[in-house]
Amino acid sequence: MNEKVGIVAQAQTKYEPLKEGVDLSEMIFDVVKQVREQTGLKFTLDGTGIDSTVTCSQDLWDGRTISGMFASDVAGAHLRPEEKVAGNGVSAAAYGCMQILSGHYDVVLMVAWCRESITNGRLVEWMSMEPFVHRMLGMDFCAAAALQARRYMDKYSVTPEDCARVVVRAHSNARNNPYAQSPRKLSVEDVLKSKELASPIRELDAKPTSDGACAIILAREDKAKKITSNPIWIKGFGSCYDAHMPGDRDLAKCDALVSAARQAYKEAGIKDPAKEISLAEISASYAYQELMYTEGLGLCGEGEAKELLAKGVTDMGGRLPVNPSGGSLVGNPVTVDGAVRVAEAFLQLSNQAGARQVPGARVAVAHGVDGACGQLHNVMVLGI
């Protein structure tokens, strides 16, 4: 990228299985207010404050058609522009970045939210499936992921113990993250003993139901430098879809992620991601995905992520920590999870990550995903 866009602030709610009695608007207001207070910015139309809002949510999860509409007041869109991305937060952050790169706006607020607890999420997932074929099978994302998990695990000899180790690490990392949803002290045995949902996926392999919101503010280079002393720059972005029907793909591979990562690295001038990247924040709803996506992001070869994990390379203190925040396995709502990955990358690179800080972090990769078996992948490279 020739022009630079910086991230200048982030805010997150604590993620919880059930935010009892909380209106969606209150949750959104909470994080938007925080980033406004951190930056001192107001919503203006004269180029002196926040110029535009990008929201990130899903209609079916919110139970509202064009669900950005109800949030206009709390998201700062009263008599102002707002565009909604019905995808993951990495994609929404990239859209905000493009609004700035296009010259249309200088400062953009991105806010993502979801209360998964308010409805039957399995039906929401089921509603994303092909109506004539997969809905009849009662397929949700967990059943689809189970097909992919078996294929991936068979092809690369990944064991249930390897996947369980991912969960143990996620919870261990999350204990350092004040936003994290109920991190637990787990053993591999605890994971392997948890209830089977859809073989080979067990309850603790899967992300739990979660409520929460996340906001970030993006700004053009000159303004970013005025707003904060340590803006974090968006260095590259990539996006790629895979086939909708799982039967059309080799589920052992995540070709769309490989392609999205390649685009992002090219733009960021990264030649050897395994050497140049300091940490990765990966969106994984099931444990095997964290391994698969580590490989898809080019942080190691195909089938090698389990070895990195076993050797501690991707642990805190290792050479390339994966999900210092704990990631979605401990609980981040869908659509919000991508935004959290960007927000956590910002915290790490601006040295504000507290107990989960990766010392000396210079380049981070944030990954977002949508759809059954990871149909859409978004990759963002951020740097100091």
Place this chain on the structure above:
Amino acid sequence: MATEQTQDLIIVPCGIHGEMNMTYRWGAGDFLSKAFEELRDNGKIYANECPQCGRYHLPPRKVCGRCHVEMDGFDKWVQVGPRGTVLVYTVTLAPFLDPETGKPRHVPYCVATIQLDGAPCALEHFLKETNPENLKVGMRVEAVLKPEAQRKGDLGDIIHFKTVQE
């Protein structure tokens, strides 16, 4: 995932099986319609081949996403199955609503990706077998159809795939 919330302040029933019955009239299109008619009337399963890249689609599709070209009518259709090979499978143990009835589906049930004989393409469907001891990647299966008089012209005309010894 939670299926009902009693703790929240206001519960508004609104949804697929809630008090508001919201239905959609999707069009299957002429390709999927013909495929389902063949299944209902002749008990045959079809895939179609892209004339440009040779990739097969199951069920048949009008546009090849890889080439972004429209298929040339029905002349590249090839009959597949009824036997095939299991590529992957999962046994679901978490009770799920049966979208056809709105009632909880009987668990366990097994969904598999099956490569049907006759063309390199795969379909997801139920396996009759649900015992993990008897399930294997690579096992051979065969489509079990409803009796002709009961077929409706949808994917449910295939009840499931049963294990076969060869």
